[in-house]
Amino acid sequence: xxxxxxxxxxxxxxxxxxxxxxxxxxxxxxRKGAFLYRSDPGxxxxxxxxxLFFGHIVHHLVLDPxxxxxxxxxxxxxxxxxxxxxxLMRSTDLGRTWQESSRPPxxxxxxxxxKGRAVDHTFWLTPGHASExxxxxxGTSPQGLFRSENDGLTWSGVAGFNDNPKYVxxxxxxxxxxxxxPKLHSINVDPRDAKRLYVAMSSGGVFESRDRGASWKPxxxxxxxxxxxxxxxxxxxxxxxxxxxxxxxDVLWQQNHCGIYRLVRPGTRWERVGDNMPRSVGDxxxxxxxxxxxxxxxxxxxxxxxTVWPRTSPGGKPAAYVTTNAGKSWKRQAAGLPxxxxxxxxxxxxxxxxxxxxxxxxxxxxxxxIWASRDEGAKWTCIARHLPEIYAIEAAGLSR
Amino acid sequence: xxxxxxxPLQSYTGHRAxxxxxxxxxxxxxxxxxxxxxxxxxxxxDEQDAIxxxxxxxxxxxxxxxxxxxxxxxxxxxxxxxxxxx
Numbered sequence: 008x009x010x011x012x013x014x015x016x017x018x019x020x021x022x023x024x025x026x027x028x029x030x031x032x033x034x035x036x037x038r039k040g041a042f043l044y045r046s047d048p049g050x051x052x053x054x055x056x057x058x059l060f061f062g063h064i065v066h067h068l069v070l071d072p073x074x075x076x077x078x079x080x081x082x083x084x085x086x087x088x089x090x091x092x093x094x095l096m097r098s099t100d101l102g103r104t105w106q107e108s109s110r111p112p113x114x115x116x117x118x119x120x121x122k123g124r125a126v127d128h129t130f131w132l133t134p135g136h137a138s139e140x141x142x143x144x145x146g147t148s149p150q151g152l153f154r155s156e157n158d159g160l161t162w163s164g165v166a167g168f169n170d171n172p173k174y175v176x177x178x179x180x181x182x183x184x185x186x187x188x189p190k191l192h193s194i195n196v197d198p199r200d201a202k203r204l205y206v207a208m209s210s211g212g213v214f215e216s217r218d219r220g221a222s223w224k225p226x227x228x229x230x231x232x233x234x235x236x237x238x239x240x241x242x243x244x245x246x247x248x249x250x251x252x253x254x255x256x257d258v259l260w261q262q263n264h265c266g267i268y269r270l271v272r273p274g275t276r277w278e279r280v281g282d283n284m285p286r287s288v289g290d291x292x293x294x295x296x297x298x299x300x301x302x303x304x305x306x307x308x309x310x311x312x313x314t315v316w317p318r319t320s321p322g323g324k325p326a327a328y329v330t331t332n333a334g335k336s337w338k339r340q341a342a343g344l345p346x347x348x349x350x351x352x353x354x355x356x357x358x359x360x361x362x363x364x365x366x367x368x369x370x371x372x373x374x375x376x377i378w379a380s381r382d383e384g385a386k387w388t389c390i391a392r393h394l395p396e397i398y399a400i401e402a403a404g405l406s407r
Numbered sequence: 408x409x410x411x412x413x414x415p416l417q418s419y420t421g422h423r424a425x426x427x428x429x430x431x432x433x434x435x436x437x438x439x440x441x442x443x444x445x446x447x448x449x450x451x452x453d454e455q456d457a458i459x460x461x462x463x464x465x466x467x468x469x470x471x472x473x474x475x476x477x478x479x480x481x482x483x484x485x486x487x488x489x490x491x492x493x
Contacts, residue, residue: 090461125453
């Protein structure tokens with residue numbers, strides 16, 4: 008990827024591509040199935056398909072931005088049920104037909120007398136580097152990193168992480184996980200270098216690999232873990248969501264259990280830019296999403312992290328917050344959202360941006376509503392309600 | 408031998424509630440079942456060969472807790488799913 012370094016900003020950034028102009032496809036994963044919402048070109052009207060996998064838990068639904076043979080794009084769904092083991096489903100016709108993975112992510116069988124790990128569910132899916140067609144990564148609960156080289160048909164563990172001698176130290180135990188179990192998530196592939204990977208864990212923190220997963224280093228300097236006696240450990244933080252900017256991959260954003268952070272590589276110390284949020288709102292939340300062309304712009308959706316952690320919109324007044332200056336200041340975006348008695352919970356995968364200009368911003372709630380803005384958060388419209396609990400939303404661009 | 412399949416797994420058996428599979432042990436039978444109906448085993452048995460939490464397997468009217476139990480040619484295997492929660 009060619010990069011330029013402007014006089015105004017010292018951060019290398021690839022030239023911005025032309026903004027997308029086609030319809031947007033929202034890939035909505037819920038506790039009871041998946042739904043596809045397809046927009047008109049103006050993003051004013053939405054047509055729904057679904058439920059797909061009705062009754063199944065769909066943890067993540069991701070459309071490959073890379074095109075394969077005949078221009079087809081692979082759609083992967085990480086599914087389980089409350090009672091059956093996990094699996095992965097794959098479609099190359101935008102969800103009309105599905106093929107089950109013949110070898111879903113699974114840990115190796117433990118030796119005699121050893122305690123083995125078992126994948127409860129695949130939580131996160133990330134397409135591989137543009138130069139590696141067919142490669143995908145998956146993050147599981149409990150924490151595991153898996154790789155497919157055949158578009159999701161079969162998966163193998165990334166031994167450098169899963170079998171690392173430090174694995175138990177890095178990942179902690181069951182008590183360190185989320186209510187749905189400990190998770191590996193936020194798998195980011197550096198668009199300049201297929202070998203450079205970032206992952207995050209709840210709990211465990213952020214880790215970096217520069218050799219395609221063979222070895223890993225913690226990347227948590229400056230990130231608070233206020234639930235531990237050592238407040239700034241090398242690892243053990245609770246990263247909720249980490250995103251690498253696609254055009255400026257030296258810029259990383261993190262929504263953490265303990266605040267909002269930004270890191271500029273090659274630096275290693277995160278800056279708590281959430282300190283610039285209004286004190287009455289705080290900087291606790293689950294998702295962070297990025298402007299596709301401006302590494303200084305990001306959105307978060309604050310949650311109440313006081314007392315027993317209600318994890319709902321502070322004061323019952325839901326709002327997104329946006330920064331356009333790398334976190335130096337934040338602006339409240341609540342137009343169209345309930346002015347009171349709106350107790351939204353938005354999970355870490357349930358917020359997304361599209362590639363249009365102006366950027367569309369979307370979020371889904373655990374109470375089954377999808378809210379959309381086609382003007383970068385200035386005004387919100389509810390485009391769906393009465394859905395099951397929303398776990399994840401991805402916004403994919405379509406050519407027509 | 409006859410194997411009874413619960414409703415949530417019948418998408419693997421062509422929506423049949425009763426199928427045939429062979430094996431000298433339950434592990435062997437489950438492997439054969441997976442050869443005939445690919446993917447069905449992992450939904451019931453995890454990668455450590457443990458029966459998943461909400462799956463119950465009965466052999467000739469007795470519940471088994473592990474898959475290394477021997478089977479005879481006339482045995483009947485019933486797979487249940489213990490549904491719970493909302």
